[in-house]
Amino acid sequence: MTTFTDAQIPALTGRTIVVTGANSGIGRAATGMLAAKGAHVVLAVRDLAKGRAAAATMTGDIDVQQLDLADLASVRAFAERSTEPIDVLINNAGLMIPPLGRTADGFELQFGTNHLGHFALTNLLLPRIRGRVVTVSSTGHRTGTIDFDDLNWQRRRYRAFPAYAQSKLANLLFTLELQHRLTEAGSPVIATAAHPGLAATNLLGHLENGQSPLRWLQTNFLGHLAQSEEAGALPVVYAAVADVPGGSYAGPSGFLESRGAPKLVGRSGAARDSALARRLWTVSEELTGVTFPLAAASGEHRSGPPGHGR
Template sequence: MTTFTAERIPAMTGRTVVVTGANSGIGRAAAQALAARGARVVLAVRDPAKGHAAAGTMTGDVAVRRLDLADLASVRAFADGFTEPIDVLINNAGLMIPPLGRTADGFELQFGTNHLGHFALTNLLLPRVRGRVVTVSSGAHRMGRIDFDDLNWERKPYRALPAYAQSKLANLLFTAELHRRLTEAGSPVLATAAHPGLAATNLLGHLDDGRSLLRRLRTAVINGLAQSGDDGALPTLYAAVADVPGGGYAGPGGLLGRGAPKLVGRSRAARNGALARRLWTVSEELTGVTFPLPATGPAARP
């Protein structure tokens, strides 16, 4: 089997790609790689100034549009203003173990941003998507549990890592149910997912708060083992352009969250269809956004 690298991305001329959170980390690396292959890439970012700074370092047709996934009004405004066909939507933006916070709509910040924001965005854009929806999860999903009695951490003491794991499990359940619905609707659109493994991005900055020598040492070890942002973006790119099945989940194929991307396994909870359907129903209720009739024309192959 041929190892997938950025050089194996096919020509993307004439195709439009939307990448959330593309001003830094693996989102930026994925956007840059796709733009270099001829795609028109839209950086969907909360801070347009940072987006324009990132776009200025990229070669190709790159645009910047404001999107705050922690504010459903911003998500709706972004979707309302996007009228062109989308060949690949990459749901990449995310928060990792920040202090307790709330979105503009009152959701726990990680669940609201990582899952609900992308859930709403995808469904609002889906009638214009003609290729793929790629959602970035994490190996941390294996620690996740969907607590329907307290999704927003309003009753139990807040714990950042379990909250993060819940949001990343939600990403995979969302992908599974989206794939099921697209298939049932006869849509050519594919829903796939990816995780970057251990990648050196600004998300790891939350691990070092400077409070203890042990924590700083642990962060240094993690950063020493982590692969680059460019390598961390490869599973996302693989899920976006390679010949993978709907519902497929890509990740690094080597040890310690490193190596060339391939299809990887997921937890038993992430394969639970009933759980995925229940989460979808609750997500519709929380966001007020429902599954639309997706595009039914020929899929835009990468």
């Protein structure tokens, strides 16, 4: 099997790719790779100034648009502005272990941003998506559980990492059920997922020096072991453009999936639980007011991921 590198990214001229959270980290690195291959890339970012600053460092056809995944009104406004066909949607934006916070709609910040915001965005954009949806998860999903009695951490003492793990498990359950629904609808669109392994990004940038042992760990330990943002972005790009099946999950091929060239990887038993995925989907529809928009066997979408057959 040929190792997937940026040299294996196909020509993407004429393709439109939307990347959430693309002003930094994995999203910025993925955007740079995709734009360099000719794609029209939309940076969907919360902070327009930071998005424009990131775009200025890249070469290619790049558009910056405002999107706050922690505000469903912003998600709806972005979807209403997005009237052109989209070949790939990359649900990349995410928060990792911040202090307890709430979204504009009252959801726990990590669950609301990492899962519910992307759930709503994907379903609102789906009538215009013609290739695939890629959702970025984490190896942290393996410790995650979905607590339907307290999804928003209102009854329990808040613990940031379990809340993060819940949101990352939700990302994979979303991908599982989305692929099931796309297949049942007869749509050629596919849903995939990816994780970057251990990558040197600013995901823990909200922690001040000395505020948390995790900040010390990132500075003094993880920084020496982590791969670059570009290497961490490769599994995401692989899931977006390579010839992989619907429902697949990509990650690094090295030790404990922490680094290395991308390949298809496994996931926890909970992340493969179709009943759990259906239940989460139903609850997510109730919480967001957004539902799956495709009629069965509509066949209206054009097939094929960019540059490859299915």
